[in-house]
Amino acid sequence: MAGIGCLADSILSVFSDGKSPYGDGRLPDTGWIAYLGDGLSGDQRITNGNELMAEYQSAGRPLRYWHKPLQKQFSFETWAAIVQRRMHWGVGADGEWRREFLSILAPVPSPERESWTQDVVEALEADTGALHDDTDSYRLGDLDPEARDTTETDEDAYKHLAKAAEANAKREQSKKPSLVDRFIRDPSARAAVIHRSGGNCESPQCAGRPKERTSAGEPILQVDHVQDLAKGGAG
Template sequence: MTPLLARYAGGQGSQAALYPFWALQNNDLWEVEGSEDLSLTSGGRRPTKAALDEANPMAGLPKDDYELLTHDWALTARIASNLLLRFFPDAMDEVAHAMGLQQLLAGGIDVALRPRVGELYKDRTAIAAAYGGNKVGGITPLEDGLLSVFSDDKGPYDDSRVPGTDWIAYTGDGLSGDQELIKGNKSMALYQAERRALRYWHKPHGGDFTFETWTVVIQCRRRWGVGANGKRRQEFVWILAPVASPLSETWPDEVNAALNADDLSVHNDLDLELPEADPDDAPGAPTPMERYRKLSAAARRTAARRTERSKLTTVERFLRSAPARSAVILRSDGRCENPTCLGHPMERTDKGAPLLEVDHVNQLSDGGGDTPETMIALCPNCHALKTRGSGRRELSKKLLRRARELHEAFSQGEEQN
């Protein structure tokens, strides 16, 4: 064991093997015959090597575990795969070869792992019953130690797919107050630094939790958000790129390129001017028109500095378009801005927010801008008509005129009063 630990885990000296050896014994995963008679170190943490050499005790797996593993090769492959992925992510094939596990893992490490992509469970309690782990935390490992993130459409976090990509903007850990780089966020930062894959679970409205995909963290950003207490706070957003498996050789070139471009810095989006969280009647609170002008100015500054086109710039464009989207929602006063709307212009979500989708009247791919005068708030019905309806071209022209009219009127509204 010592040579393997020295080569693949940085273990040094003749004592290196005693740490995992005795840790397994303390966790009831390894039995050491005569352990109660062994002389321990001064700290009492483990036996001395001299005591082990003198007693030459028998050691091995508990009998029931041994019987199970020697009769259930699928379970053995699963455990071996998990250990390799968890502790030796950069040398899995080498360690498997050194341990003589090639035949056992012939189907592939990712094939042996459980749960499998696509598995569904009613709720977090059902997932924990099947695979262990925390039933509540949004960023937490299952019992196998591999990190999972959970996204619930009815939950308090503003998780979303980045439009035009399959990448995920995942809000960090912490319900209220400024989020800190601790607990789940600290785990995410570690996986980002080590380029390790984690599991992404998603629960749509009225649906079940599904293990949708393995992902890797390709970027971390800092933005303004609103906590569960309704107050504005700073939060992390982790950009997750889906990958086919946790094995890096299966990751697409665009993901590897994004990982290579990531310098592990936290990208700052806090310079954007967002609406104040204070009530409208608070002393000194900005008027809606003042807030709208500030948001529009921030949106123009952000749009002016974009020149490149790639998935990473698409991510930045989406996240830094927050002022423009906020301005449009503010301007709409919670109503669909299509003047001929026949749907439900004032419907609300479960969280009480307007059921509106901010749309670029001219698609970004067609040169559309991220400024309020070219964006409009639509109910889902009108959004579908604008996107897929037979009269979408004529409707788009009308909506663009309407967006410009509303922008002009709202920008000048205070002076007109």
Template sequence: MNQVDPAGGLREDDYALLQSHPETAASAAAGLILRYFYPLPPDLLKDFGLHELLAGRWADALRPQLGESFKDRDTIWRAYGGQKMAGIGCLADGILSAFSDEKGPYDDSRIPDTNWIAYVGDGLSGDQKITDGNELMAAYQAAGRPLRYWHKPYQGQFSFETWAVIVQRRLRWGVGADKKWRREFLWVLAPVPSPERETWPAEVLEALAADTGALHDDTGTYRPSDVDPEVQDTSESDRVAYRRLAQNAEANANRRGQLKKPSLADRFVRAPSARAAVLRRCKDSCENPRCDGHPKERTTAGKPILQVDHVQDLAQGGPDVPWNMIALCPNCHALKTYGLNKEKLRRLLAATAKQLHAEALR
């Protein structure tokens, strides 16, 4: 550009090309706005002479559009460029994308009782660091910038599912591609309808305001040995381990209870120590005393088929502590959620959870 015109500007033929393709020009301008002029300063479109080109919602000009789907990552790359393989990276327009593949190595999922996403960070084996994709995520978190979230269901296609903003970063135990336990980042993504901040729901804005960018380290409140029998610490009894985990869960619940205005992340991101306590308590068996299913059934990998659930849901004000949680086989979990007599079963499970908790502490 300096060789053509030191004052800046496009070559004449490039300028003519953009004039003849207004949709392409609008997409390029919108991408530059989101990348370099975000949030959009007042009158910027007018000052740049882009008001007519991007009249209305400038974000509508961005490509790809929400809902676009592709067979695989290669077809996304052919259409929009950028990085081709990493789970976290930018398309050719420089805007960050986070890719989630249900057949991939990470367990990215919706946070229960919300549509928010628990997204595992970058790095296949060993403790994850703030490098590469995680460094980009941290920068977007600090700036409150929206990113693209792509999702590929099992045997499905990749689709640009939603724009999202990072409202919290946590550190948890997970299993890497080498099958070894490691510390990994969990990025809490809140879906938003568009990159325009004016369209974001109030609960997302509240979570962003509450987020200090600090790392919430959960790895000190529980251990891999608490949830994996293959690495279980035999020097510590189940009773001692349960007491330790329950105390950590209660402390976390008390901390949350002292927040003046807890965000959805504070209310619904569950404490791993509480879940670990219930798994130690249940002895690999469904805790419903009237279970008619298969209380000790296991997967082909030899793992118990159990779902740890809150008796009184978090959405209804239930606390995230072991005495309000119970391990259920899929059949009993379905009965608790959808059964004709679910309220009667909930009362039974509430009493059972409190009894089992008291016995485990005794």
């Protein structure tokens, strides 16, 4: 079956394959799951599995999360609640940029809400059920120089991203942040740092990270905080 769908009992299940092109991951310091939407190439749409994810988010219903580690079989890992859904820029299986859905799944011990931790409950209460569109706050050209307006310099691009990051930070300070808000990295801030660094590690103690590559041959670029989020640092 597809990566998102209902089994015989009609409860939504999502499947994460360690070898798949989706690249699902975990939010740092939380264990919460960043799960990409349905659709390998082209902009993802609110259809099929993505529509079911939107319905479950709106209703606050838990789903089943299944995982298949490399060279192993799928197995049920946990129940999970969708605490936020976002849209961001990503690269599809065809190598082209596209808009992707990203659902933040908080693992819960059971489908019974009474068993969920306070962090999960607070995140659900803070969630409006809306889709956060990160593609509005940063542009494709901010990620890919080849897609940038040829009249815009690197300095112009950096100033634009820094301004967007500052505006996003002020908006976040105006409300009580949930756990997911504290650990989702502002894409504008991340893109600004990548621009500033030229894709190279800025730590003088770095022992070779600029040379490291993913299995796809892409550089490993992790934007870290000067003050860790887990220790109260700013997002």
